[in-house]
Amino acid sequence: MSKTTMSEDRTLVERFKQGDEAAFEILVNKYSGRAYQIAYGVLGNREDAEEVAQDVFIRIHRALPRFRGDAEFTTWMYRITMNLAKNKYRWNKIRGSKVNISIDAPLEGGGDGSGEERRIDLPDDRMAPDEKSAFKELEKNVRDELDNLPDIYREALVMRNVEEMSYEDIANALNCKLGTIKSRIARGREELRKRLGL
Amino acid sequence: MVYAMIKNSYEHNCPTPELLSAFCDCGAVESDLEMTAIARHVSACEVCRRTVEAYRELDRLVAAVCRPPAGLEQRILAAVKSSGQASIDRPWRLRMFRLAQAAAVVAVLALAATAVMRHVHSGKDVTLAQHTQEPAVQIATEETEAKADSDSGAVALAEPQERLRATGSVRGNDVQTVGIDRSGVRTTAPVAQYYLPAAVRHVWTTSDLQQSRRLLDALAKDSNGVITWTDADGSLTGKIQLEDGKLQALVDSLHSRGLQLVSPSQPQPGNGAKVKFTGQAVTYDLVLVPAGQ
Numbered sequence: 001m002s003k004t005t006m007s008e009d010r011t012l013v014e015r016f017k018q019g020d021e022a023a024f025e026i027l028v029n030k031y032s033g034r035a036y037q038i039a040y041g042v043l044g045n046r047e048d049a050e051e052v053a054q055d056v057f058i059r060i061h062r063a064l065p066r067f068r069g070d071a072e073f074t075t076w077m078y079r080i081t082m083n084l085a086k087n088k089y090r091w092n093k094i095r096g097s098k099v100n101i102s103i104d105a106p107l108e109g110g111g112d113g114s115g116e117e118r119r120i121d122l123p124d125d126r127m128a129p130d131e132k133s134a135f136k137e138l139e140k141n142v143r144d145e146l147d148n149l150p151d152i153y154r155e156a157l158v159m160r161n162v163e164e165m166s167y168e169d170i171a172n173a174l175n176c177k178l179g180t181i182k183s184r185i186a187r188g189r190e191e192l193r194k195r196l197g198l
Numbered sequence: 199m200v201y202a203m204i205k206n207s208y209e210h211n212c213p214t215p216e217l218l219s220a221f222c223d224c225g226a227v228e229s230d231l232e233m234t235a236i237a238r239h240v241s242a243c244e245v246c247r248r249t250v251e252a253y254r255e256l257d258r259l260v261a262a263v264c265r266p267p268a269g270l271e272q273r274i275l276a277a278v279k280s281s282g283q284a285s286i287d288r289p290w291r292l293r294m295f296r297l298a299q300a301a302a303v304v305a306v307l308a309l310a311a312t313a314v315m316r317h318v319h320s321g322k323d324v325t326l327a328q329h330t331q332e333p334a335v336q337i338a339t340e341e342t343e344a345k346a347d348s349d350s351g352a353v354a355l356a357e358p359q360e361r362l363r364a365t366g367s368v369r370g371n372d373v374q375t376v377g378i379d380r381s382g383v384r385t386t387a388p389v390a391q392y393y394l395p396a397a398v399r400h401v402w403t404t405s406d407l408q409q410s411r412r413l414l415d416a417l418a419k420d421s422n423g424v425i426t427w428t429d430a431d432g433s434l435t436g437k438i439q440l441e442d443g444k445l446q447a448l449v450d451s452l453h454s455r456g457l458q459l460v461s462p463s464q465p466q467p468g469n470g471a472k473v474k475f476t477g478q479a480v481t482y483d484l485v486l487v488p489a490g491q
Binding site: 024029036037040041157162186189192 | 214215216219222223249252253255256257260261262263266267270271273274275277281282396
């Protein structure tokens with residue numbers, strides 16, 4: 001991350017502390033995508049990732065007045081995101097409710113017990129119709145295979161694609177050594193490449 | 199020393215997949231020397247070039263798959279605002295809390311029921327009391343869980359129309375531009391663009407180092423810039439500050455004059471339409487490596 005960006009973030013945090021709510025909105029616009037992507041890397045599920053991203057910024061909004069700035073804002077945000085995403089992951093595991101359903105996936109058995117197929121209308125994809133039609137088959141395969149990758153590879157690989165997230169940032173967020181992260185990204189890439197036949 | 203990193207994993211003494219992966223991420227390779235050596239190898243080895251291309255394609259696809267949904271920022275801001283008013287919408291913790299709450303209520307009810315039954319039947323029907331408790335507990339739990347699930351559904355499916363009306367978003371270095379009419383209906387497909395970062399590093403291969411250096415000096419001069427050069431291990435490293443638009447033009451010019459860009463980072467040759475130019479200064483680090491060595 002560039003020094004300019006870090007300095008901008010500090011200014012935004014200070015402005016928010018002095019009561020400028022617009023500064024918080026800028027932080028949300030800047031970083032909500034990253035929070036979502038990090039959470040997606042951990043959870044492999046878009047609704048859950050959005051839920052976590054929302055919770056991250058609710059937490060940040062509450063805690064920011066007490067944020068001392070010992071760490072960079074992004075480091076702090078990555079940490080909160082990882083903690084909440086891991087909590088959510090554990091919750092899903094206990095409940096056995098980690099289910100990835102595509103927007104068009106038919107569910108076996110209607111809710112009325114008739115056994116007929118029914119379709120659910122999830123805000124899962126959230127693409128406009130024109131975007132949906134352009135969504136390539138390959139991307140769908142990538143999504144499926146990415147979701148099926150071992151968690152440690154998916155986390156690292158997805159974070160690698162988060163804007164401006166360096167290997168050091170990923171290592172900090174995942175509490176791993178730099179070499180481990182390099183290795184996980186490489187193995188994740190190689191595994192995904194094999195599975196997709198690229 | 200440099201080639202100590204090269205492991206004999208392929209028949210052509212190719213770098214390991216881990217090194218090729220790090221090479222795709224530019225800065226992840228430990229030294230310029232190592233980066234240069236891998237760049238040279240990749241430009242000369244068909245197998246490794248295909249692997250690097252596959253990794254880059256994967257990155258593009260993974261980025262597309264993990265793309266945040268449209269309107270995320272607005273929904274987050276709305277959630278933050280509503281969290282300030284009453285209770286926060288946190289379904290999984292809410293569910294946990296409600297399950298715990300329900301369990302406590304059920305336990306109290308069960309104890310009360312036992313006490314009542316004992317009182318009514320004067321101690322002769324402890325067994326009966328136990329039998330009546332169990333179904334009561336079961337039913338209460340099921341009702342609570344059904345309620346919790348419906349709460350979760352309400353949260354996950356909230357305001358679908360609002361989501362469909364999203365008109366574009368800005369996040370990180372990406373921007374999407376869409377056309378909408380007065381009623382907020384989308385009229386044109388979104389055009390995805392990105393901002394260039396403040397610093398870019400590129401490795402180029404060239405058939406003639408000195409000629410390329412002269413070319414770059416001339417192009418830099420045209421852009422009112424100066425490149426500072428350093429020599430290292432048969433390659434040339436240069437640094438220049440340019441406006442983002444001029445950097446794209448420089449990259450296009452180098453490509454059209456036969457230099458090959460081996461780095462995956464933006465800007466890429468001929469990709470100017472996808473860049474949102476703002477006139478911001480970009481620090482450009484470039485490494486010239488002799489091709490095929």
